[in-house]
Amino acid sequence: MQRELSVPERLGLFGVAVAAAAAIWPLLTGATGLAAPCPLRWLTGVPCPGCGLTTASVALVHGDVIGALRANPVIFGLAALAVAVGPMLGLRAIGLLRAPVAWSSRGRRATGWGVALLALASWAFQLIRLGVG
Numbered sequence: 482m483q484r485e486l487s488v489p490e491r492l493g494l495f496g497v498a499v500a501a502a503a504a505i506w507p508l509l510t511g512a513t514g515l516a517a518p519c520p521l522r523w524l525t526g527v528p529c530p531g532c533g534l535t536t537a538s539v540a541l542v543h544g545d546v547i548g549a550l551r552a553n554p555v556i557f558g559l560a561a562l563a564v565a566v567g568p569m570l571g572l573r574a575i576g577l578l579r580a581p582v583a584w585s586s587r588g589r590r591a592t593g594w595g596v597a598l599l600a601l602a603s604w605a606f607q608l609i610r611l612g613v614g
Contacts, residue, residue: 487581488592493566496559503538528611530604531555551610555603 486494510516521529533553540548541556549556572578584592607613 485580488584489562490566490569490581492559493562493564493569496563497566499538499559500542500563503535503542506535506539507543527613528604528607530600530607532607533610553603554606555599558599 517535519529519532521527522532531553534556537549537552537554537556538559540546540552541560569578573580
């Protein structure tokens with residue numbers, strides 16, 4: 482079975498949207514004073530695996546690679562997908578890259594475990610970074 486977009490392509494497009502939002506986020510927060518608090522951290526004091534991604538995306542969009550790395554290194558995976566998605570979609574549009582096919586159940590399971598391990602690693606990073614525990 483073929484699909485229009487693969488999961489990595491969808492994540493890459495999400496990354497493009499994140500980059501666009503990160504470019505304007507400082508303007509919005511500076512003008513309004515609004516912020517996007519982490520609900521888990523606000524309620525429990527414990528950061529989530531995604532804590533720091535807003536800070537990391539804003540830092541990366543503005544060229545602060547070290548600041549992005551310190552806030553949440555996961556942003557680099559999302560950024561890589563965002564950079565790769567344009568050429569992938571372009572190659573598919575001109576017929577040089579075939580449409581994605583559905584993953585096998587083994588591939589889906591392996592990817593699920595990989596994502597779970599990445600989330601646990603990110604969470605451990607945030608707990609250490611924020612001195613929780």
